[in-house]
Amino acid sequence: VRLITCDDAGELLPAYVLEALDAEERQALEAHLAACAPCREELRALQQVAAALALAVSWQQPPAHLEERVRVAAAQEAGLSPLPGSLTDLAPLPTSAPRWAVSATRARRTLLRGAAGAVAAALVLGAVGATGWWGWQQHVSNRQLRAALARYQQALSRVGQGQVVVYELQPDPGAEGARGHILVNPSETVAVLMVNNLPPLPAHMVYQVWLIRDGQRESGGFLYVSESGAGMAVVSAPQPLSSYQAVGITPEPKGGSPGPTAPRVMGTRLT
Amino acid sequence: LLERVGQRDMAAFVEVYRRYARAVYSLALSILRDGMAAEEVTQDVFLKVWRQPELYRPERGKFAAWLLTVARHHSIDRLRKERRSFAVPAGDDLAQRLRTDEDEGPDDIAWLHAMRQAVLSALASLPPPQQEVVRLACFHGLTQAEIAAHLQQPLGTIKTRMRLALRRLRLFLESQGMEM
Numbered sequence: 001v002r003l004i005t006c007d008d009a010g011e012l013l014p015a016y017v018l019e020a021l022d023a024e025e026r027q028a029l030e031a032h033l034a035a036c037a038p039c040r041e042e043l044r045a046l047q048q049v050a051a052a053l054a055l056a057v058s059w060q061q062p063p064a065h066l067e068e069r070v071r072v073a074a075a076q077e078a079g080l081s082p083l084p085g086s087l088t089d090l091a092p093l094p095t096s097a098p099r100w101a102v103s104a105t106r107a108r109r110t111l112l113r114g115a116a117g118a119v120a121a122a123l124v125l126g127a128v129g130a131t132g133w134w135g136w137q138q139h140v141s142n143r144q145l146r147a148a149l150a151r152y153q154q155a156l157s158r159v160g161q162g163q164v165v166v167y168e169l170q171p172d173p174g175a176e177g178a179r180g181h182i183l184v185n186p187s188e189t190v191a192v193l194m195v196n197n198l199p200p201l202p203a204h205m206v207y208q209v210w211l212i213r214d215g216q217r218e219s220g221g222f223l224y225v226s227e228s229g230a231g232m233a234v235v236s237a238p239q240p241l242s243s244y245q246a247v248g249i250t251p252e253p254k255g256g257s258p259g260p261t262a263p264r265v266m267g268t269r270l271t
Numbered sequence: 272l273l274e275r276v277g278q279r280d281m282a283a284f285v286e287v288y289r290r291y292a293r294a295v296y297s298l299a300l301s302i303l304r305d306g307m308a309a310e311e312v313t314q315d316v317f318l319k320v321w322r323q324p325e326l327y328r329p330e331r332g333k334f335a336a337w338l339l340t341v342a343r344h345h346s347i348d349r350l351r352k353e354r355r356s357f358a359v360p361a362g363d364d365l366a367q368r369l370r371t372d373e374d375e376g377p378d379d380i381a382w383l384h385a386m387r388q389a390v391l392s393a394l395a396s397l398p399p400p401q402q403e404v405v406r407l408a409c410f411h412g413l414t415q416a417e418i419a420a421h422l423q424q425p426l427g428t429i430k431t432r433m434r435l436a437l438r439r440l441r442l443f444l445e446s447q448g449m450e451m
Binding site for chain 2: 019020021022047049050054056057058059066067071073
């Protein structure tokens with residue numbers, strides 16, 4: 001590497017901070033900087049000018065999907081669920097369900113209050129399994145994903161206020177091996193439902209969630225599952241959930257049905 | 272905020288992204304002139320923050336300055352790796368940029384705007400040949416030698432212009448009390 005003086009360095013620094021030097025000049029300057037504190041000071045001052053200059057480019061709004069992409073990539077690196085905001089603040093999600101969390105939910109009904117409810121939500125999300133979650137995520141488009149994540153966040157924050165009941169969904173014939181949970185705050189009209197290993201449906205079909213009240217079945221919305229059979233849904237009930245006695249899932253034609261038209265694949269009593 | 276990013280706080284990370292994504296993306300897009308590549312560079316830059324927020328040292332200046340330095344480095348690195356031929360767009364009107372209000376948006380913070388306005392004014396105050404050299408290096412990632420070839424001027428002339436331009440910009444920004 002060529003040896004240079006402080007005067008030479010001063011000549012090279014402006015181009016250096018704009019990364020406009022050729023390789024040989026850059027190496028010579030970097031060798032000098034490593035040994036010269038005053039030139040490093042000068043470098044810092046000029047770096048600020050160069051950084052300020054970066055603001056003078058024509059400003060373009062990054063595409064909206066980029067935020068989601070960056071967020072998902074960051075979550076993936078950290079082994080976190082990409083759920084935005086408060087939920088991820090509460091607890092890093094385990095990549096597989098801790099044994100005690102599973103056994104807690106295996107009891108058909110688990111009662112939790114306040115922040116514990118939100119933590120339970122996080123743990124149940126963990127129980128859905130990282131692979132299933134990612135599979136599901138790749139299944140939907142970015143726009144759908146953003147909308148869905150916003151809804152989950154909103155729903156979970158509502159479900160997590162006060163008493164939370166976690167019910168384990170029972171598989172019916174045709175869906176053996178499927179597992180699932182529904183998180184319910186009885187005084188709310190939304191619940192969060194998560195399933196794993198539920199058989200994927202052809203494109204013209206969709207799972208529909210039913211809420212059963214005094215023998216009547218009311219639609220609670222749709223459940224989309226990935227090719228690996230994982231899915232989440234925000235269940236939206238016409239009345240507070242305390243007024244329903246059971247929940248069930250059936251496969252229906254795309255767009256849904258006014259009432260179930262096929263045998264139930266999963267369900268649970270809500271009492 | 273960065274402390275929270277260091278603790279793997281996704282909400283804090285998203286906040287950092289929202290504040291600076293436009294500046295980072297715009298710089299990458301300006302240098303690479305390719306939306307997909309600019310998106311990838313933007314993602315890399317923010318993931319670097321996510322992985323190692325401690326790489327930013329507050330005693331060396333503002334976070335935005337560091338972030339934009341990283342963004343420039345990533346962009347130019349990529350540009351040169353791909354050895355793309357440089358077709359420099361001709362119409363790049365600073366005065367126009369000064370006039371147009373591109374600054375609306377919730378992602379920005381006030382001083383970033385103030386800084387941008389100051390820099391645009393500073394640039395506009397340079398003699399046009401100096402402006403040209405800064406523009407080609409700063410916004411389009413050309414080396415001094417490439418600029419000399421592009422403008423068909425001696426390399427020494429380009430070096431002098433770049434040096435004078437940066438000195439003048441520095442004085443201008445200091446006189447405005449603007450510090451990155």
